[in-house]
Amino acid sequence: xxxxxxxxxxxxxxxxxxxxxxxxxxxxxxxxxxxxxxxxxxxxxxxxxxxxxxxxxxxxxxxxxxxxxxxxxxxxxxxxxxxxxxxxxxxxxxxxxxxxxxxxxxxxxxxxxx
Amino acid sequence: xxxxxxxxxxxxxxxxxxxxxxxxxxxxxxxxxxxxxxxxxxxxxxxxxxxxxxxxxxxxxxxxxxxxxxxxxxxxxxxxxxxxxxxxxxxxxxxxxxxxxxxxxxxxxxxxxxxx
Numbered sequence: 334x335x336x337x338x339x340x341x342x343x344x345x346x347x348x349x350x351x352x353x354x355x356x357x358x359x360x361x362x363x364x365x366x367x368x369x370x371x372x373x374x375x376x377x378x379x380x381x382x383x384x385x386x387x388x389x390x391x392x393x394x395x396x397x398x399x400x401x402x403x404x405x406x407x408x409x410x411x412x413x414x415x416x417x418x419x420x421x422x423x424x425x426x427x428x429x430x431x432x433x434x435x436x437x438x439x440x441x442x443x444x445x446x447x
Numbered sequence: 448x449x450x451x452x453x454x455x456x457x458x459x460x461x462x463x464x465x466x467x468x469x470x471x472x473x474x475x476x477x478x479x480x481x482x483x484x485x486x487x488x489x490x491x492x493x494x495x496x497x498x499x500x501x502x503x504x505x506x507x508x509x510x511x512x513x514x515x516x517x518x519x520x521x522x523x524x525x526x527x528x529x530x531x532x533x534x535x536x537x538x539x540x541x542x543x544x545x546x547x548x549x550x551x552x553x554x555x556x557x558x559x560x561x562x563x
Contacts, residue, residue: 334492339489366550374555375554375556376490376535376537377553378550381550391550423487425490435480435492435495436495436537436539437492438482438490438492439489440488441487441488443487
């Protein structure tokens with residue numbers, strides 16, 4: 334399995350501000366993934382973060398709104414910029430691990446935007 | 448794009464009863480994941496299935512992938528209150544990342560309540 338930690342675990346923010354979420358993995362991984370889970374909804378992939386290159390964003394998500402950093406093979410950050418109440422969600426990072434490339438998820442960051 | 452349909456959407460059972468959750472895909476499944484989520488928390492990995500007809504078990508939970516690789520089921524035997532939560536199936540995108548399984552598409556989830 335993979336040990337994944339996220340900071341902060343939760344936050345309440347004012348609209349128009351930005352929040353940076355950190356994801357730390359216990360060992361090196363090639364790809365890290367950022368997902369969003371809006372209230373009552375299932376998970377949606379935001380982007381794939383590769384070390385040494387720009388993140389790859391899914392349709393409907395843009396770098397200006399969700400800038401991602403991947404400075405090394407164990408760490409990534411996701412920033413939610415210029416927040417609005419619609420950004421209230423759980424944000425989860427995810428990694429692949431093992432010979433069968435099982436996908437594991439972090440504990441999530443619960444964000445509430447007022 | 449691939450779509451996953453889970454049924455039922457919610458399930459209420461008495462402790463000790465067996466139950467089954469289904470996950471049906473609009474396309475062939477190349478990797479099917481089952482996760483459990485407690486309200487407002489992260490996802491706990493349960494099992495991953497890749498081969499048609501594959502079946503895996505862990506404690507009282509058994510997951511199967513049908514031969515055609517378009518449907519999976521999760522069966523819980525003698526349910527307990529600790530089994531309560533949201534069960535999610537996720538499918539790997541075979542077109543992402545070459546030989547590695549990439550992004551996952553998820554079903555809408557099944558909310559399980561177990562009454563003691």
